[in-house]
Amino acid sequence: MVARRIRVRGLVQGVGFRPHVWRLARALDIAGSVANDGEGVVIHAWGDAATLDGFQNRLRDGAPPLARIDSVQAWPHDGPAPCGFTIAVSATGTVRTGVVPDAATCPACRAELFDPADRRQGYAFGNCTHCGPRLSIVRAIPYDRANTAMAAFPMCPDCAAEYANPADRRFHAQPTACPACGPRLWLEPAPDAGTDPLDAAVALLRAGGIVAIKGIGGFHLACDATNTKAVVELRRRKARDAKPFALMARSVDEVGRYCQLDDTASTLLLSPAAPIVLLPRRPDGPPLPDGLAPDQDHLGFMLPYTPLHHLLLARLDGPLVMTSGNRSDEPQVITNDEARDRLAGLADAWLMHDRAILNRLDDSVVAIPSGAPVILRRARGYAPAPLPLPPGFDGLPPTLAMGGELKATFCLVREGQAILSQHIGDLENAAALDDYRALLRLYRDLFDFTPAVIAVDAHPDYLSTTLGAALAQECGARLVPVGHHHAHMAACLVDGGIGLAEGGEGALGVILDGLGLGTDGTLWGGEILRGGYRGVVRAAHIAPVALPGGAAAMREPWRNLVAQLRHAFGPTWRDQAAPVLDRLPVPASVGVLERMMETGTNAPPCSSAGRLFDAVAAALGIHAARIGHEAQAAMALEALARPHVVAACPYPVALAPGDPLVVGWRPMWQALLADLQAGEPPGLIAARFHLTVADALVSAALRLGAGPGTLVPLSGGVPQNHIILAEIQARLKTAGCRPIAHRQVPANDGGLALGQAVLAALMASAG
CATH class of the missing domain: 3.90.870.40 (DHBP synthase)
Structure with missing residues (x-):
């Protein structure tokens, strides 16, 4: 007989994993114990070597539905063999285990809910180790009842018996309750x-x-x-x-x-x-x-x-x-x-x-744009399940990334894993900012996490950036600013499982969003970046157009229409714009906008793809005056275009040679305005615009040398548009390229922190 200490890491607490180990050990006549601790699950096992080998190999077989085993390691162990196999009391220690996301009611609990013979029939708070609240009720690790909101509800004798029975699916189900003892x-x-x-x-x-x-x-x-x-x-x-x-x-x-x-x-x-x-x-x-x-x-x-x-x-x-x-x-x-x-x-x-x-x-x-699920907002049910990092990211210093300003999340990276927080919201809202601070404290406590590196967006005025700077000073961490669009690109590469060796350089990232601060100090938003994890250069971009009124232009699409037309046709733009002049909701203000653009007063240049979509929507009379939420006009434009995509063809564009290559829209605007003048259906015009964007960006990528095998990550909020994503992917695949799309983390700023964390950790490791 030999003894081993077996360490299981992953999502293995609060999911019925210890009873699974207990049942397996008893079936194989193995003596010992299993317990939760700060690193996951630890097993002490006595048996002959061949039986223990089989036991280790079978730990993954038949594991509970909410469990995820990341690693199983074993070492020789000393000591006399105990009698039988037991489930031991949880131990404390350095926290390296994950917290399981909240899970929907399982079939067994749902059946009990409507079973007149069951004592939980009609009870609104039934659950077991396969379902129910997790992150929403936890305040500390180990994940035991005393560390959850259920500490306020002492178990009745019936629930306590189920809780103590390893053969019951409610064994150590921390939120377990019934009408006699639980929430009302x-x-x-x-x-x-x-x-x-x-x-x-x-x-x-x-x-x-x-x-x-x-x-x-x-x-x-x-x-x-x-x-x-x-x-x-x-x-x-x-x-x-x-x-x-x-x-x-x-x-x-x-x-x-x-x-x-x-x-x-x-x-x-x-x-x-x-x-x-x-x-x-x-x-x-x-x-x-x-x-x-x-x-x-x-x-x-x-x-x-x-x-x-x-x-x-x-x-x-x-x-x-x-x-x-x-x-x-x-x-x-x-x-x-x-x-x-x-x-x-x-x-x-x-x-x-x-x-x-x-x-x-x-x-x-979650959306399903091309037959595969894509997470648009990652929160209940997914967070805070750790994301395994691709090959090459072991040994990085513990890094905290603070995310962006909108759709805020933060991310912890340690030991080859990334823990992305749930969606928090826009930090410009005071309550969301308070929530962000509270959740950051919670995650650091839950995961016993002290960062050596703190990553922030390169924009100095983002609230997440200022918070990160203060936290770095407080805990002595190294502060690393990360370019907004480089972080998007890295997040997509990680999400696509591209390792450091493969994605270190040579990719062409197509990054399309509202805006973010570029490395030259201007506002970017329609970029093709050449490089990878180790660094990027701006290889191509959408022609910068004024953002008249700054933040006001993000709420009022007609401003972007005026800016686009003036940029395309110069001071005489009104002569070309007759088909849309009556769609400008505040004609008297157009002159003010022109003067702002002439003098550069509160009208910074911006290569935003998002604002281009707003401008085209305004030209078609879609929410031209004002939008009530981000991307409202673009979403309506996509829905309008969808039935016409098959019959549409793209408008022409201008690709101005240079370093970087510049995509200009003057030919598109000429043709689009002609279509409006001719009375073409708005849906057809919207479809032609979508195909134009996809065609122009892929043409630019091919002009830059993209070809068979080239990695092309697609990130930013705009690729959440189903038409844009599908059309770009199809064109790239035809050219033999390898388009990479987001799957597990949002393409918008909700996934930004993942890219920030990986890049900052690499920069810090490189010195």
Whole structure:
């Protein structure tokens, strides 16, 4: 008989991994113990060498559904063999394990919920080791009940027996509870005596009311998604003019009534992450209010992911709007008192419970642009699962990246893994900034993380940059500014699994976004970068155009239209622009804009792809005066274009030779204005514009030498446009190139911190 100490690292706490080890050891007649500690799971095992070899090899077989094993290591161990195999008390130590994301209700718990013979029938807070809240209720590692929001709920004898039985699926399920001992549900204002709070909430929803519902990661505001008056009223109360609402349906079949589904979409909807999935509407589906997703041809659906949601939807005949419980642009509220205060005037009633939400988690959003899932917002269900870094990134110093200003996230890199935080929001909002600070403290505590390097965006005025500088001074870390678009490119390479050796240099990154500070001190946003992880140069870019009014131009697309036309045609641009002059909402202000551009007053040059989309949308009369949320005009333009893409052909462009190569749009504007003058359908013009952008950028990449085998990462917010992404990928593949698209992290600024962290760690390692 020999003894071994076996270390298992990965997502192995709070997922039933110790009972899995216990059952396997007993089946093989192995003596010893298994325990959680700060690094994951540690096993002490006694048996003959061949049996222990088989035991180690089988640890991955039949592992619980939420577990992810990153490594299994073994060393000789001393000591006498114990009798039998036990599950030991958790130990503390340096934290290197991961925290499992919150997971949707598993099939077994869902079956109990509707089983009249089960003691948890109708109970809104049932869960087990395969499902339920995780990050949202945890405050420390090890992940034990005392370190969660469930510490406030002592277990009853029945729950305690399940919790202590390794053969039960609730063994050490930290949030486990039942009606006798767990959280309780109520409705405010209180319904009539004897009325079930869920029944009362459903009656309100059926009558067109709006109900604030406390979920896992925050409150939602819900209304009947088939009731036009309720949807309009919810928009009015939230002051949310156009941003699409998320929907929740009881089943995949119900989603399929309204949207086109395939196996990939169904699998995503039913996955433990249970994200919002953007799906194309069925043209023959039942009618839904236009106000759910104005100007859009996709709807965002999710399935119930808590027992409370399942009980609620089972009482209804159709889908619900389930939008974030907040006032416009604020973070989702998470406490009962916050909900009573901040959602007053928005909700007619509050469906609440007394299990605390310790950590805010928005719903994740996933799209399927070319048959493969792409995460647009990474939050509940995905964060904070660590992302393994590709080959070549071992041995980097522990690095914290602070992310950007919008769609903020931060990222921890250590020991070949990246831990990207959940989506936090726009740091210009004071509440989001407070949330960012709180989550940063939480992650550093949860993962016992002290950075040696802190990465920040090169823009000195970003709040994330100033916070990073202060933190670097406080903890003695090295501060490393990272170029905005280089970080986008690196994030895409990492997301695509491109290792350091392969992606160190020689790639051509097509990076398209709203704007970011370039290495020359100007604003960039439509770039082709040559290089890789070890450094890049600007090889090509969109022609810079003035941004008249600065931030105002990001809210008012007509400003960008004036700037684009004036840049294309010079001072006599009005002679060419007759077809669109009547679409300028403030004609009297055009002269002011011209003077701003002539003098350079509050009109910085910017090579933004995002502003080009706004300008074309304005030319077609789409939200020319003002947009209510970022990319509203571009999203409407994409939806308008989609039916016409097959029949469209691109407009001409100008590729000005030089170093860098410059993509100019004058020929496109001439042809586009001629189409408008000729009365061509706006959808066809929109489609031709999309193909023009894809064609121009690929032509530029080929002019720069892209060919068979060339890596071309595609990043920034614009490649989240399905048409742009598909058309660029198709053209690159035809040329033999290897386009790399985002999958696990957002292409927009939500993934920026991942690229920052990897680049800063490499720079620090190089000295």
